[in-house]
Amino acid sequence: MARRETPAAGPGSRALIVDVIRSAAAISRVELADLTGLTQPSISNIVRDLIADGIIHEVGSTGSIRGKPRTLIAIKPANRFGIGFHLGPDTVTCVAVDLTGGVVGREVVPRQPVDRLAGQFDDFTAGLDLPRSRIEGLAIVAPTPYPGSAETADPHTLRAELADRLGLPVMVENDAAAAALGEFWSRRVSREQAFGCVYLGTGIGAGFVFGGALFRGASFDAGELGHLSIHYDGRPCPCGNRGCVERYASMAAVVADAGVSLDGSATTSSAYDALARAAVNGDQAAFEVLDRAAGHLAVAATSMVNLLDLGRVVLTGPGVALAGSIYARRLRAHLERTAHSRQRHAVLVELSAQPRDAASIGAAALVVQASVAPGHTPGPARMVRT
Template sequence: MARRESILTGPGSQALIVDLIRSSGPISRTELTAATGLTQPSISNIVRRLIDDGIVRETGRTPSQGGKPRTLLEINARARYGIGVQLGFESITIVATDVRGGVVGRQLVDGAGAGQPDETAERIVELYRAFLSGLGLDAASVAGVAVVTPGPIALAEGAILAAPSLPLWDGYPLRDVLADALGVPVIIGNDAAAATIGEFWSRQVSRNEAFACVYLGTGIGAGVVLDGALLRGASSNAGELGHVTIQIDGEPCYCGNQGCLERYAAPGPTIAAARAARDDLDDVNLTFDPASLSRDFDQLARAAVGGQTVAAELLQRSADQIAAATVTLANLFDLERIVLAGPGMAVAGSVYARAIRERLERSFFARNAHSIAVELSSNPRDAAAIGAAALVLQGSIAPGHGPSLIPAA
């Protein structure tokens, strides 16, 4: 009996309870029992532990209907804070979020550029300390730090692996360097996967939904959440939508494949196509400087949305190609909701959303069984940083659904 009780009150059950309170709260213990199938004593034990840890709090009672009013439970938003760092070539974004995913602070600084990893890591340490001080956050309230970058990553080693936008970082032990300097748990993750968790967490999406996020940054990524947990794969590199083949024997890709979506529809190839048509884009003010790729893509998107014909054609081509790949993603996982995030969606999101909705309506395999909601992130540029913070919090308060938080030495 003791063994059964330990199973019912283990990390997986705590993650389930936290997820239900997060997405459905305020909720009573009786409703949690009905929703999970766990015994009332098990629910009571888990809830008591969560209340003692300050993660959950009681908040009023249900109206009496002849019996004893039920006490309601909700997540204590300010119980802990997660710090997310989005590391890119052009910029570094740091955010702090509470347990509900609410942003309590944000700062943007110059990116890694062509600088040495050690120098940038030292800047991140200084940024973190100044950031907490500026917000007045007690370091003891921070659950940890997650740094996210374009993939691939080596989760177990805490390192970036051959990211095309950060070539100098290949194999650099960023997690251990930061953990030693900061004295808090540190996770290294993929930006698209982090954005997925952030959108799932902050939108209070039900764990019963098949949920995905399509992320447009310097590359194209995606993440899928099933049963409340991010689908990670063998090495936490699942969801590389940009490396779906869309043209057999097409353009060579850095990944070793040919004809990858990313070689045709990402911001880099789109701006390269704009360079070829630059005579027709004189009024768009593009620099064609690789160090200003995000700025150029925003400029092209503004021109497209504003009706500039060539810009609109280039952006539509990218949107149509990503839409076709998104149908494949939806078919594989029978998705119910897709959110579009990432810096590339900040200006052009409406173009991509329309293309994806139209393609799903006519091509999604299960379209006669159910529709798919396609939504834009409310904060597309910071989605990965916000998601990184959520990744830390999920690993802290809902163990079993995220990567393990390894305490700093």
């Protein structure tokens, strides 16, 4: 990598160094200086503080071509934890991650009134035997509601009440943005990479990480991929637009296109899972429905890649848990044929390793990033510390 202009050590330097150590897994101080452009004294000071804070540790040494062995440093995993709650339609998925983004605990409980969330936090962390002093905070994620639709709870009030009750920082984020940050953190994606995530959940969302930070837009609403129109005069959408890709490729749209009627105990997600399972097991009719949805999504996701010149995209969310290969194949093929950047660079398309839990893992990773790399904190409007 080309050495950049030497930046002055400032508040962002600590976040930069944590990010470079995270993406490298283990790295020497000399390499840190090369990769960040910071001076050796700045590196030494920040590394010393990070070791004192228990965020990184020395993990041995490596030989050097100049003879002197170099001490390697890495993120210290099992020292501090972030907690993420994903509020689904019927359940709450609770996850705890360590500083590397590795999952140390997971529990799925029935959805309860929001005033029970603090009690749920206490039960979950006590069950994992995580002392409060080593928990960095809680992030809650939920799908972004349609404009004008009734919200179940005002996020700002919920956040403030929970922060007050728990005595910890509390963040609120949408599911796709959180999932993107989680994939960025746990996959050790370099901050140099223009990184995006497509989240197939109740709707279709996207999240972007640029320069190591989640991109949020003017009102924390960036990434509404589901409402990118692919047909000028297409199907009407509750958002007010027509032809939104969500009307063709969401789990509900797939179930409707397959002609499945929801009766008895069937839900959209159970009916969708049955179709996805059939599609990958050789049921031609189910495959064609999924493949058509994947084709629609590929068109929208390619526009997203072109608009932002992304280098790497991860597909995640419950919608790709069983038949993700169908979506990945369609998107790769569409990008290879039509991506504007195809002569300059390939666009890597990957499937999440934990698509059903991606939003809750991402929520917990948000807490970790805000704690150990605070140059990326989203600002006072989104984080409350009492």
